[in-house]
Amino acid sequence: MVLKSNQLKIFGLIIGIILLIVLMFGSLILGYTDTSWKLAYEAFTSFDGSNEHIIIQNVRLPRSLIGAVVGACLAVAGALMQALTKNPLASPDVFGISAGAGFFLVIGVSIFYVDSLQAFTWIAFAGAAFTAFVVYFIGSFGREGLTPMKLTLAGAAMAGLFASLTQGLLVVNESALDQVLFWLAGSVQGRKLESLHTILPYVIPALIISMIMAQKINVLTMGEAVAKGLGQRTGFVKILAALIIIVLGGGAVAVAGPISFIGIVIPHFARFLVGHDHRWIIPYSAVLGGALLVIADILARFIIMPEEVPVGVMTALIGTPVFVYIARRGFGQK
Structure with a gap:
């Protein structure tokens, strides 16, 4: 832990x-498109319809705005998942x-021709909830019950299955x-911005509730019996946390698609800074997750300019080495 006192943690959060x-x-x-701070300011104070002002x-x-919100959602969802499952790769x-x-x-798009932003949001929530239930069921199956390794394997299997099914649907359509x-x-x-407005009524309360219940997450991490x-x-705490994870994960996918590694990397970095108290981990994860996705989006604009790299590719490039390190350390490999 780098920031040991509450004063330092508050200062770090402000920074x-x-x-x-x-x-x-x-x-x-x-x-x-070449713009400047002055142009950005004028785009909101004296809009003149120029190409630069329209782009801004x-x-x-x-x-x-979407990058900041989606990054926060993914990072907080990852922090809650890692706490609930005691799995560093969650x-x-x-x-x-x-x-x-x-x-x-x-x-929804290929078979039912859905084009409503509100429908996208609810379909994403349904997909996230279904997957969470299946992964939990598979990870709990067997004599040993639920274990971090079984959860990780079940999640990886479901991710691979859904990726294959998605590709199959797109091939025929x-x-x-x-x-x-x-x-x-x-x-x-x-x-x-309309797509962001669609998820905000769900993800903002979910983020706030996750911070309110942080102390209960701290108690839960001590063990079920304690x-x-x-x-x-x-049981109530777990169900509420699971609902928050579904809302945050599904909302992020509905707006920006599946973006990887933010949910793994950021909670570990937050714990490195502030320790294992989720009253600090969750707000730090929200801020740092938003910052990481925004900076990844900025970098994605310059890699193959004038074309752009999808921001999910940039987060994968940033997060893969950290993922390998966490996997080796988390499961005791040397």
């Missing part, structure tokens, strides 16, 4: 929020929740392929 805000402003001006308002502002992408939500959305291919790579490019001995209704 993180300032960093996120600076990155979000940076997202408004950095890209293929209608393209870069939604990307900045995250919406590793456990197949993102893939399941994505598969359900592809079914080329029109749907055009609509969802870039989205499936994980991207905030081309997203509208938590019950302290009077906690562990």
Whole structure:
């Protein structure tokens, strides 16, 4: 733990929020079209209909806001999953929740021709919930009951299954392929503020409730018996946390597609900074997750300019080495 006192943790959180805000402003001006801080300011104070002002308002502002919200959702969902399962690799992408939500959305687009943003959100929630239930059931099967390794294997199997089924659907429906291919790579490019407005009524309460119940998560991580001995209704806490994970993971996929590694990497970095108290881990994860996705989106604009790399590719490049390190350390490999 780097930040040991509450004063340092508060200061660190303030610095993180300032960093996120600076990155979000940076997202408004950095890209293929040459803009500046002055142009960004004028785009909101004296809009003149120029190409630069349109790009800042209608393209870069939604990307900045969506990146911050989606990154926060994925990171907090990962932090809760790691706490509930005591699994250092737990995250919406590793456990197949993102893939399941994505598969359900592809079914909606390719078979039922869904085009409503509200419908996308509820379909993503349904896919996330279904996948979470199946992974939990498979991971609990057998004499040993639920174990971190079995959960990870079950999640990886479901992620692979849904990825294969998704590809199969797209092969037989080329029109749907055009609509969802870039989205499936994980991207905030081309997203509208309307898509963010659709999920905010769900993810904002979920984020707030996750912070309120942080102390109960701390008690639960001490062990089932200890938590019950302290009077906690562990079943209620687990169900509420699972619902929050489904809302955050499904909402993120509905807007930006399946984006990997943020849910794994950020909670570990937050624990490195503030220790194992979820009253600090959850807000730090939200801020740092948003910052990581925003900076990954900025970098994605410059890799193969004038084209762009999907932000999901950038987060995979950033997160893969950390994932390997966590996997080796988490399961005791030398």
